[in-house]
Amino acid sequence: MLIRTRRRSEPARSEITPKAIYQRRREFLRAGVGLGAGLALGGLGMAVPASAALRGYELDFEPSDFSTDESKTPYEEITSYNNFFEMGPGKSDPKTYADQLKTDPWTIKVDGLCDNPGEYAVEDFISPWSLEERIYRMRCVEGWSMVIPWIGFELNRIIDKAEPRGDARYVAFESIYDPDNLRGQRRRPATSGGLQWPYTEGLRMDEAMHPLTILAVGLYDEVLPNQNGAPIRLVVPWKYGFKSIKSIKHIRFVEDEPPTLWNQAQPDEYGFYSNVNPDVDHPRWSQRTERRIGEFRRRRTEMFNGYGDEVASMYEGMDLTEYF
Numbered sequence: 107m108l109i110r111t112r113r114r115s116e117p118a119r120s121e122i123t124p125k126a127i128y129q130r131r132r133e134f135l136r137a138g139v140g141l142g143a144g145l146a147l148g149g150l151g152m153a154v155p156a157s158a159a160l161r162g163y164e165l166d167f168e169p170s171d172f173s174t175d176e177s178k179t180p181y182e183e184i185t186s187y188n189n190f191f192e193m194g195p196g197k198s199d200p201k202t203y204a205d206q207l208k209t210d211p212w213t214i215k216v217d218g219l220c221d222n223p224g225e226y227a228v229e230d231f232i233s234p235w236s237l238e239e240r241i242y243r244m245r246c247v248e249g250w251s252m253v254i255p256w257i258g259f260e261l262n263r264i265i266d267k268a269e270p271r272g273d274a275r276y277v278a279f280e281s282i283y284d285p286d287n288l289r290g291q292r293r294r295p296a297t298s299g300g301l302q303w304p305y306t307e308g309l310r311m312d313e314a315m316h317p318l319t320i321l322a323v324g325l326y327d328e329v330l331p332n333q334n335g336a337p338i339r340l341v342v343p344w345k346y347g348f349k350s351i352k353s354i355k356h357i358r359f360v361e362d363e364p365p366t367l368w369n370q371a372q373p374d375e376y377g378f379y380s381n382v383n384p385d386v387d388h389p390r391w392s393q394r395t396e397r398r399i400g401e402f403r404r405r406r407t408e409m410f411n412g413y414g415d416e417v418a419s420m421y422e423g424m425d426l427t428e429y430f
Contacts, residue, residue, distance in 0.1 A: 167237035177253060186333075203289060216358075245396060249393070280354070
């Protein structure tokens with residue numbers, strides 16, 4: 107895997123960001139406007155814009171050692187080619203219907219088997235933590251990939267603050283449920299072969315605590331666009347993209363493996379772990395190669411999406427063809 111340390115002597119972000127993207131940036135927040143209230147979760151760190159609706163404003167963040175030096179996928183591709191079934195099944199549906207996702211106000215509940223549960227406005231949930239840019243590969247189970255410069259913080263900070271109990275073996279996530287506004291959630295119900303909303307996902311505790319696992323609040327210097335999972339989403343770079351649940355509303359600590367949306371819908375195609383594995387084909391296509399968005403030729407898929415040196419030890423002794 108290509109991970110490098112980005113030094114302060116490197117060019118400023120405005121020098122390395124594609125010119126078309128840099129020109130799209132909006133004016134930075136006026137001094138004193140919209141800083142997080144700091145009432146929740148405690149701790150010290152940079153504040154971010156107080157409203158999830160303030161898309162397009164620049165975030166204050168530092169570069170991270172956990173970044174690939176591969177070429178980033180252009181902003182327009184990242185925000186125009188998406189899976190977000192709450193807005194429809196087509197790749198362009200999320201951008202077309204992005205305004206259906208109501209992100210302001212937004213609250214996140216943290217509960218379950220923990221000693222410090224709570225419910226927080228998203229700005230208070232984020233404001234205690236310093237933000238980093240994490241340039242990660244993203245591999246979709248459908249066989250395409252991107253390289254995305256996320257802005258966020260490690261999930262383990264939230265977990266540590268929540269103080270999970272010893273019997274909490276998994277972390278369960280739940281996304282927004284708003285069928286009145288989200289057209290995709292008004293499609294066929296689960297009883298008629300449709301998806302079982304809301305979107306749910308889960309990680310084993312060691313996966314959730316891993317420093318590569320982040321909660322993202324932005325990309326390319328901007329607060330997350332709705333189509334990319336505003337106002338806050340999970341990013342787990344060694345797993346297929348659908349594991350990185352968008353628009354999180356609820357984080358819960360549980361003892362047993364939690365149900366997840368795609369595994370419930372098609373368990374023979376979408377396992378709970380869903381680690382990127384070129385040796386385990388999807389029942390309907392090979393996973394040995396992928397199409398990087400913006401490239402013509404297909405490339406070889408790497409085990410754990412290239413993050414094996416960092417994460418393979420978590421799966422020692424497991425049959426990754428059975429626990430796919």
